[in-house]
Amino acid sequence: xxxxxxxxxxxxxxxxxxxxxxxxxxxxxxxxxxxxxxxxxxxxxxxxxxxxxxxxxxxxxxxxxxxxxxxxxxxxxxxxxxxxxxxxxxxxxxxxxxxxxxxxxxxxxxxxxxxxxxxxxxxxxxxxxxxxxxxxxxxxxxxxxxxxxx
Amino acid sequence: xxxxxxxxxxxxxxxxxxxxxxxxxxxxxxxxxxxxxxxxxxxxxxxxxxxxxxxxxxxxxxxxxxxxxxxxxxxxxxxxxxxxxxxxxxxxxxxxxxxxxxxxxxxxxxxxxxxxxxxxxxxxxxxxxxxxxxxxxxxxxxxxxxxxxxxxxxxxxxxxxxxxxxxxxxxxxxxxxxxxxxxxxxxxxxxxxxxxxxxxxxxxxxxxxxxxxxxxxxxxxxxxxxxxxxxxxxxxxxxxxxxxxxxxxxxxxxxxxxxxxxxxxxxxxxxxxxxxxxxxxxxxxxxxxxxxxxxxxxxxxxxxxxxxxxxxxxxxxxxxxxxxxxxxxxxxxxxxxxxxxxxxxxxxxxxxxxxxxxxxxxxxxxxxxxxxxxxxxxxxxxxxxxxxxxxx
Amino acid sequence: xxxxxxxxxxxxxxxxxxxxxxxxxxxxxxxxxxxxxxxxxxxxxxxxxxxxxxxxxxxxxxxxxxxxxxxxxxxxxxxxxxxxxxxxxxxxxxxxxxxxxxxxxxxxxxxxxxxxxxxxxxxxxxxxxxxxxxxxxxxxxxxxxxxxxxxxxxxxxxxxxxxxxxxxxxxxxxxxxxxxxxxxxxxxxxxxxxxxxxxxxxxxxxxxxxxxxxxxxxxxxxxxxxxxxxxxxxxxxxxxxxxxxxxxxxxxxxxxxxxxxxxxxxxxxxxxxxxxxxxxxxxxxxxxxxxxxxxxxxxxxxxxxxxxxxxxxxxxxxxxxxxxxxxxxxxxxxxxxxxxxxxxxxxxxxxxxxxxxxxxxxxxxxxxxxxxxxxxxxxxxxx
Numbered sequence: 001x002x003x004x005x006x007x008x009x010x011x012x013x014x015x016x017x018x019x020x021x022x023x024x025x026x027x028x029x030x031x032x033x034x035x036x037x038x039x040x041x042x043x044x045x046x047x048x049x050x051x052x053x054x055x056x057x058x059x060x061x062x063x064x065x066x067x068x069x070x071x072x073x074x075x076x077x078x079x080x081x082x083x084x085x086x087x088x089x090x091x092x093x094x095x096x097x098x099x100x101x102x103x104x105x106x107x108x109x110x111x112x113x114x115x116x117x118x119x120x121x122x123x124x125x126x127x128x129x130x131x132x133x134x135x136x137x138x139x140x141x142x143x144x145x146x147x148x149x150x
Numbered sequence: 151x152x153x154x155x156x157x158x159x160x161x162x163x164x165x166x167x168x169x170x171x172x173x174x175x176x177x178x179x180x181x182x183x184x185x186x187x188x189x190x191x192x193x194x195x196x197x198x199x200x201x202x203x204x205x206x207x208x209x210x211x212x213x214x215x216x217x218x219x220x221x222x223x224x225x226x227x228x229x230x231x232x233x234x235x236x237x238x239x240x241x242x243x244x245x246x247x248x249x250x251x252x253x254x255x256x257x258x259x260x261x262x263x264x265x266x267x268x269x270x271x272x273x274x275x276x277x278x279x280x281x282x283x284x285x286x287x288x289x290x291x292x293x294x295x296x297x298x299x300x301x302x303x304x305x306x307x308x309x310x311x312x313x314x315x316x317x318x319x320x321x322x323x324x325x326x327x328x329x330x331x332x333x334x335x336x337x338x339x340x341x342x343x344x345x346x347x348x349x350x351x352x353x354x355x356x357x358x359x360x361x362x363x364x365x366x367x368x369x370x371x372x373x374x375x376x377x378x379x380x381x382x383x384x385x386x387x388x389x390x391x392x393x394x395x396x397x398x399x400x401x402x403x404x405x406x407x408x409x410x411x412x413x414x415x416x417x418x419x420x421x422x423x424x425x426x427x428x429x430x431x432x433x434x435x436x437x438x439x440x441x442x443x444x445x446x447x448x449x450x451x452x453x454x455x456x457x458x459x460x461x462x463x464x465x466x467x468x469x470x471x472x473x474x475x476x477x478x479x480x481x482x483x484x485x486x487x488x489x490x491x492x493x494x495x496x497x498x499x500x501x502x503x504x505x506x507x508x509x510x511x512x513x514x515x516x517x518x519x520x521x522x523x524x525x526x527x528x529x530x531x532x533x534x535x536x537x538x539x540x541x542x
Numbered sequence: 543x544x545x546x547x548x549x550x551x552x553x554x555x556x557x558x559x560x561x562x563x564x565x566x567x568x569x570x571x572x573x574x575x576x577x578x579x580x581x582x583x584x585x586x587x588x589x590x591x592x593x594x595x596x597x598x599x600x601x602x603x604x605x606x607x608x609x610x611x612x613x614x615x616x617x618x619x620x621x622x623x624x625x626x627x628x629x630x631x632x633x634x635x636x637x638x639x640x641x642x643x644x645x646x647x648x649x650x651x652x653x654x655x656x657x658x659x660x661x662x663x664x665x666x667x668x669x670x671x672x673x674x675x676x677x678x679x680x681x682x683x684x685x686x687x688x689x690x691x692x693x694x695x696x697x698x699x700x701x702x703x704x705x706x707x708x709x710x711x712x713x714x715x716x717x718x719x720x721x722x723x724x725x726x727x728x729x730x731x732x733x734x735x736x737x738x739x740x741x742x743x744x745x746x747x748x749x750x751x752x753x754x755x756x757x758x759x760x761x762x763x764x765x766x767x768x769x770x771x772x773x774x775x776x777x778x779x780x781x782x783x784x785x786x787x788x789x790x791x792x793x794x795x796x797x798x799x800x801x802x803x804x805x806x807x808x809x810x811x812x813x814x815x816x817x818x819x820x821x822x823x824x825x826x827x828x829x830x831x832x833x834x835x836x837x838x839x840x841x842x843x844x845x846x847x848x849x850x851x852x853x854x855x856x857x858x859x860x861x862x863x864x865x866x867x868x869x870x871x872x873x874x875x876x877x878x879x880x881x882x883x884x885x886x887x888x889x890x891x892x893x894x895x896x897x898x899x900x901x902x903x904x905x906x907x908x909x910x911x912x913x914x915x916x917x918x919x920x921x922x923x924x925x
Contacts, residue, residue, distance in 0.1 A: 003171050008211055008670045013658040014602030016283045019566030045405050049285040052569050055395050055612025056407065058576075058586050074402040075306075075410060077298035078351040079290065084272040086290040093289055094299060097403045104399040106289050117351050126306040142288050153642045154546070174671060176778075202626070206604045213599045213666035216626055217778040217909060227793040230775040230910070231633060232626035234598075236605045242622055246634060253640035254546035279604035284566065389643075391591075391620040396612050407618070415618070422620070426643075530608045534621070 021052040021061075026140035033134045035068045035145070037101045048101040049142075068098035069132035071147070075104070076124045078114055090114040096130055096147050107132075108146040123149060153252045153426075155373040157383035158540065160190025161502045164364030166333040166490045168268035175210055178264035179222035182365030182495075186260070190369040190381070198256035199229030203243035203263030203366070204494045205236050205529070208276045210266060223262050223367075229255070235391075236280070236529030237293075237442065239263070240366060240498025241536035245389045247370045248538075257375040264365030265492035273361050273493075280531065282396070293444070294358060296398060296531055298350040301447035303402065303411035305352070308462035310447065312352050314469065316343035318446040319356050319488060321474050326485025328475075328514035333362045333490040343446075352447070359444040359491035366495030368502055384509045388429070388524075388539030390422025396533055413448075416526060416535040417455035423524070424457075427539040432457035438480050438507045438523040439473075440500035444487045448528075453481060456524060456537075480517045483507065497527025501538050508542045544801060545640035548920050550757050550765040551880035553582025553750035558720050558743070558865055567601065567654050570746055571613035575650060578748035581886075583762075589750070590644040592621040595631035595651040597869045599663040602656055614650045614748070628652075628747070629872035629902035629912045633773050635751055645756040652746035653869035660742045660868065667906065669778075680819070680868070681739065683780065683906035685731035688822035690785035692733060695836060698822065699733055701843045705821035706738040706863055708848060713740075713860020716890035720865035738821050738863065745867025747874045754920065766883035766898070770804065770915030772797030780906055791830045791903075791911040798899075798913035802921060807832045807899065808847070811854055813882040813892050815875040816901035818861040823908060827901055828856075831913070855892040858882070872902025876914050883916045 018026070021038065028034045038050035038061035045054070046065045053060050076094030079086075092114060095104035109130065114120045130147040138144035162185025164170075170178060187194070200223045202216040212218060216232040223230075229250075235242040240263065247261040267273050274292040281291045304310055320340060326332035338356060346355040376383050392415040394408045395401065401410035408414030420432075429435045439456060443449035453464040458479050459472075467473065473481035482488070484503040487496050504523035506512040512520075522541045528534070555577030557570060565573070579586060592614055596606040603609055607616075607623035614621070624630035628651025635647035657663045664679035676682075692698045713721030723741050730739060757765060772794035776783055783789075804810050814833065818824040828834040833854065834842040847854050857863075859878045862871045879900035881887040887895075900914040 005171070006670055008674060010208065010211075010666060012599070012602070012662050014283070014656045015658070016602065016656050017564070017566050018284055019569045020564055021569075022284050022566065043405060047400070049399075052566075053572050053613075055397070055617045056400070058572075058615055074399075075299040075302045077295045077302065077353075078348075079295060080348040081294075081350065083278075083290075083292065084275040086275065086278060086292070091290070093295070094302075095399045095402060102404040103397065103406075104403045106286055106291070106399060108289070117348050121351050126303065142285055204625075207598055207625075207666070208604050211670060212668075213663065214597070214626065214905065217667065217775075217905060218669055220775050220778045221782075225775055226777050227774050227789050229633075229773050229797075230626075231624050231630035231773070233634075234605065234623050234625045235607065235621075246622065246637075249634070249637045249641045249643075252546075252643070253637040254544060255637055255640065276604055279602075280608055282609050283602065284568075391622065393611055393616045393619060393621050395617045396608050418618070530605055530611075533608060533611065 019052060021050050025050050029144050030138045030140035034066060035098060036064045037067045039063050039065055045102040046100060047103050048098060048105045065100055067100035071096045071098035071130050073124055073126060073128045073130060075126060076109060078117055078120055092124060110146050111148040156248050156251045156386050157371050157376050158368055158386060158505045159371045159376065159381050159383050160186035160369035161505055162186035162367040163331050163499055163502055165331050166362040166364035166492055168361060168363065170266065170363045175215065175264060175266055176218045176222040178365040179219045179262055182264065182367035183223055183262050186367035186369050194224035196258050197224060197260045198258050199250055200225045201243045201247040201250065201259060201261040202230065202232040203240050203261055203498055204232055205234050205239040206276060208279065209270050209273060209493055211270060223260055235534040237493055238497050238527035238529030238534045238536045240495045241501055241525060241527030241538055244368060244498055244501045244538055245391065245536055248386055248389055251370055251372050257372045259370045260367065262367035263494045265494035266363040267361040267493055268363045294353055295350045297445045297448050298353045300410050300532065301352055303409065304447060304451060307411045310450065310465055312344060313340055314465050315357050315446040316340040317469055318449045319343045322482050322486050322488045325475055325483050325515055326489035329484045332485040333360050353445055357446040359487050362490050362492040364492045366498045366502060368498065384505050385541050386538055387541050388423035388427030390419040391536045392418035392422065394533050396531060398531060411451065413451040413455035416452060419535040419537040420456045423537040423539050429539065436479060436522060436524055437520040438483060438504060438517045440484060440486065440503045440525045441481055442487050442497055442500055442526045442528045444491055446488060452526060456526065475515065475517060483515045483517050500525035500527060501540065504540045508540055546642060547640055548754040548767060549636050549639045549751050550767045551749055552752045552762055552765045553578045554877040554880055555581055555748045556874055556877055557746040558717055560719060568609055568613045571610050571650065571652060574746040574748045575614045578750050582750035586615040588646055589615060589648045590646050591638055592616055592619060592648045593624060593631040593635040595624045595628035595873065597625060599666055600653055600657060600869050614648060627872055627904035627910045628870040629876060632873060632876055633771065633912065636768060636771060639751060639753045646750065646752045648748065648750055650748045651870035651873040653867035655742050655744045680906060681734065682731050684820040684823060685734050686780065687785040687907040688733050688820050691822045691826055694786045697840065698825065701825060701839055702738065702821040704843050705824055705848055709818060709857055709861045709863035710737060712858055712890065713864020716859045717865040721860055734820055740863055740866035742868050743866055745865065745870055747870050747877050749877055764884050766880040766916040767920045768914060769917045769921045770798035770802030773912040776909045785907055788826055788830045788908060788911065791827065794911045794913045795831055798915050802915040804915065808854060811897050811899050812895040813855045813858060813879060813898040815857060815859060815878045817872055817875055817903040818857060818863050819903060819908060831901065858890045858892050872904050872912065875902050876900040879914065879916050883918050
């Protein structure tokens with residue numbers, strides 16, 4: 001019995017409106033190399049990345065708060081496997097709590113030797129101090145910055 | 151008012167495997183449906199409505215793929231809708247079917263679905279697209295990295311080694327070896343797991359669920375229908391759902407309600423279902439659990455969220471065998487999600503397996519004397535959680 | 543079978559943002575949710591459960607409920623998602639309340655226009671086994687159905703044009719900005735023509751529903767009772783269906799009418815909001831709902847129920863012909879019908895509307911059919 005197959009690829013481009021809050025965050029990043037969070041009016045938590053409202057309390061956020069560039073690692077992982085459409089391994093990324101922020105923001109962690117997972121993991125352990133690095137050419141994108149251990 | 155009793159009268163599942171080149175997606179749905187209808191000894195005429203279980207369309211490669219399942223479930227001209235809560239879809243579908251009956255709308259409801267994850271090319275590529283295009287899509291997020299990061303925080307808060315994770319794999323593979331429907335059935339040792347290649351620290355290849363293909367189906371019925379037809383049945387006595395924030399980064403830092411190390415909303419879903427079922431002391435009142443845990447490390451916080459161990463204390467208990475078949479409260483006697491993951495139905499299979507256990511129909515992986523069990527499902531980025539309590 | 547207890551719509555909000563709206567999708571959903579809660583006079587804390595309906599491919603998010611969950615109050619709450627149709631979220635929520643395990647629910651559906659091609663995203667719904675290579679999107683499905691209807695009933699092309707004009711006229715009052723954006727001529731598959739279909743627009747809709755017990759306890763009066771609910775699906779393959787019929791709608795109609803005790807819809811109903819995927823389909827739906835027999839189509843378009851002078855108002859909102867946020871048009875019909883009964887429909891309020899029918903249809907050639915009967919009095923079968 002001959003079993004046949006067909007191939008299909010999905011090919012759609014989306015233009016997602018970022019809204020005023022995310023747009024302001026990205027323009028500050030692009031033009032001034034600064035990072036900001038927004039404060040949840042009810043709990044006082046500074047949310048990074050910033051949003052127009054807190055999903056926890058459902059109230060609009062108030063006031064911009066500058067955060068970082070120093071911070072520490074709240075969690076991380078190091079990827080050694082190649083996946084279609086994702087970067088070639090190895091790479092480390094995780095969530096970093098910037099000074100002044102109450103939540104952690106995702107980003108790549110670069111500049112360390114990842115060849116020995118256990119050794120690298122020790123360096124990246126929760127609490128490890130990092131400094132935000134900014135790209136020379138920034139476009140207003142989350143990849144305009146990354147983190148390096150200090 | 152208290153909800154009317156709803157029973158499970160039929161269960162069907164495929165023998166799960168990586169690829170099913172012999173069957174189209176609707177064929178797999180049909181396979182499971184026939185199994186469930188056969189056990190319930192019903193014709194399609196008896197089915198009042200269907201809840202269709204399907205998570206990301208992209209995994210199957212068809213937009214609104216449930217439309218192709220309509221004929222497989224005999225759904226023409228009948229009530230039909232689809233549920234999607236990511237990986238929790240299967241358990242949310244059982245819950246939705248439960249409400250179809252408990253509302254008085256239907257006497258007999260079929261819930262079914264299938265997946266062909268092994269055919270999709272790369273599930274992590276698809277799953278990267280569940281992340282927020284505003285701030286996070288550009289990062290290489292995937293479910294493996296997400297739960298690796300959860301493991302890192304669990305390790306930091308409570309202690310957990312790679313060997314501890316490996317022992318979960320050993321346990322579940324041993325169980326799966328007894329389950330003819332499981333995908334990965336080969337027993338492994340701690341050394342095997344430790345030697346498997348690193349995927350995303352600390353998760354190695356054998357710490358990961360497989361990409362499975364196959365179908366699942368269940369038939370639920372009202373107490374009235376069951377009594378009228380004198381049917382063999384087990385009962386759903388508790389149902390609960392709860393959700394966490396989408397933002398993983400909000401589950402850490404300062405002042406978080408839920409920590410990414412734990413499974414806070416799973417705990418709430420469990421306790422909502424326990425309240426309905428009258429469970430006050432899970433460690434004493436639950437005989438068996440099928441907890442959704444696609445990676446070895448996630449079984450720890452799932453056990454704790456279900457109240458089967460205190461928070462941060464499940465690691466030594468797993469090591470002692472408390473949660474193995476033969477132990478006090480077997481967790482994932484089917485092998486669990488770690489051994490079989492056909493995403494659209496995985497969480498339904500958790501309910502199906504618990505139902506089989508309390509029904510005494512679990513065959514080679516039967517937990518002796520199990521009368522009350524729980525099933526859980528997780529979906530999204532560790533965001534949607536559902537729990538179902540099933541009793542004999 | 544009747545439900546174990548009744549539910550009522552106690553709050554609604556419909557969002558028809560302008561094309562240059564600065565909000566992100568999540569912000570739009572947050573606003574429409576807040577607006578519905580305000581309309582219901584309650585805070586999110588009083589919501590026991592949430593059901594949303596959205597389409598991953600339209601949203602460009604592989605599990606669209608994930609990002610939306612926060613906006614609609616899902617954090618720390620019980621939320622389900624029905625991606626089959628927005629109106630299915632309403633059905634699911636109603637069943638949850640009728641089960642006795644929930645007193646209130648929030649129901650939300652939406653439809654963005656961020657995809658590079660709506661047609662392309664819809665085409666992904668065709669099976670890859672036999673039909674993916676065909677240009678099969680929802681407009682094509684509507685056109686196929688229109689042709690099937692037209693080949694059975696000559697003269698229907700003119701009727702369709704007239705109905706489209708009427709819908710647009712209504713829409714110019716209800717949704718003036720949206721009604722002005724009709725689909726580009728030349729982009730429509732025959733026999734659909736200019737003015738018959740509105741270009742896809744961004745939109746969102748939220749409803750708050752509550753049990754009869756909650757309504758009584760709070761003494762709520764500005765509500766619309768759900769007196770009948772039926773829902774059903776056609777077969778998945780278009781080729782398996784007779785597109786000149788709507789069997790699934792017959793099943794949905796029978797159930798809803800039986801619930802609500804409706805034997806003469808023309809007499810009982812004051813308002814009908816139906817999903818006019820095309821004006822041809824509006825004719826078919828009207829036939830199946832018992833509003834206009836096929837033999838009467840021509841006279842009804844001239845002087846009967848399809849005109850402004852009819853005792854039964856059809857699509858006072860202007861329907862999909864006027865405002866087409868593709869995925870949530872079904873749930874919008876339910877909100878519009880509920881608003882009519884509650885007297886909150888604003889500029890397009892039909893005076894004295896007491897009983898309304900909402901017809902929601904989704905998918906290729908109206909694959910999913912749902913019928914809701916709403917009224918200002920609780921009526922019809924209980925358990």
